[in-house]
Amino acid sequence: MEHTQTYDGSTDPDQGNSGSADPSSGEGRLVGSDRVLAVLKQLARYPDGVGLEELTRVIGSPKPTVHRALGALRRAGLADQDVRGRYLLGDEFLRMAFAHHEARPDHVRLRPLLQTLAVRFGETAHYAVLDGREVVYRAKVDPPTGAVRLTSTVGGRNPAHATGVGKVLLAHELDTLDAVRQWIGGTPLERRTPRTPCTAGELHRALETTRQRGYAVDDQENETGVNCLALPVYATSPTSPSGAVSVSALTYRTPLRSLVDAVDEIRAALGPLSAPHRPVRPRTP
Structure with a gap:
């Protein structure tokens, strides 16, 4: 059985590319690269795609910051958006993963x-x-x-x-x-x-x-x-x-x-x- 990890955080201003949580807001809050990686990991749990509202709820960060993380992943080819507007892992991510696994x-x-x-x-x-x-x-x-x-x-x-x-x-x-x-x-x-x-x-x-x-x-x-x-x-x-x-x-x-x-x-x-x-x-x- 797989367990979904939920990330908590009520406010989430951008912190550049910081890879750690802001100590003033508690352990559960994600900022910068941590947030982007959390979004990427969650996308892997939805092979048929996931809407922004649901992804925001699961990640536990405000919608604008989750949307910005998705934008960064899409620009890198690591995430994509289908015709229904749902987000899923991008072809570049799959290419890298399969190539690495096979080797x-x-x-x-x-x-x-x-x-x-x-x-x-x-x-x-x-x-x-x-x-x-x-x-x-x-x-x-x-x-x-x-x-x-x-x-x-x-x-x-x-x-x-x-x-x-x-x-x-x-x-x-x-x-x-x-x-x-x-x-x-x-x-x-x-x-x-x-x-x-x-x-x-x-x-x-x-x-x-x-x-x-x-x-x-x-x-x-x-x-x-x-x-x-x-x-x-x-x-x-x-x-x-x-x-x-x-x-x-x-x-x-x-x-x-x-x-x-x-x-x-x-x-x-x-x-x-x-x-x-x-x-x-x-x-x-």
């Missing part, structure tokens, strides 16, 4: 592997990296057949603690209960389903099991009706994973037990990108 080394190297896994299991295969408390999906391949598919997207995010790819990467970062507690900090972990590990103790036990197995599972912990098995990928270092590959399946179609039984096959498909299965200890400072 990324992880996309080029891993897409054939993901295609193999998607065909083999008839389910969705992902490659994701860890970014703080979340995982970011860098590549995705859907199965060639099947009427029901996952809604995940390249560039989409999910909580690391609730996903197989997140847990397999956190297992290499957080080796003790204290480390897990420090990682959680003062912000409680989101409970996506009744099975999500949300306490430090629950997550620590899950990471210990992951280290012993050499793989992680998501047993309907991020989304009810979806499970997955994830393995680390060593694309840049033999000791530290650059990311993780997962096979994500609908539970009624591919039970978790079927994925676990095929873990050696999945590991073999990774080839040189997979480290030998052994109980691993995470990195130490």
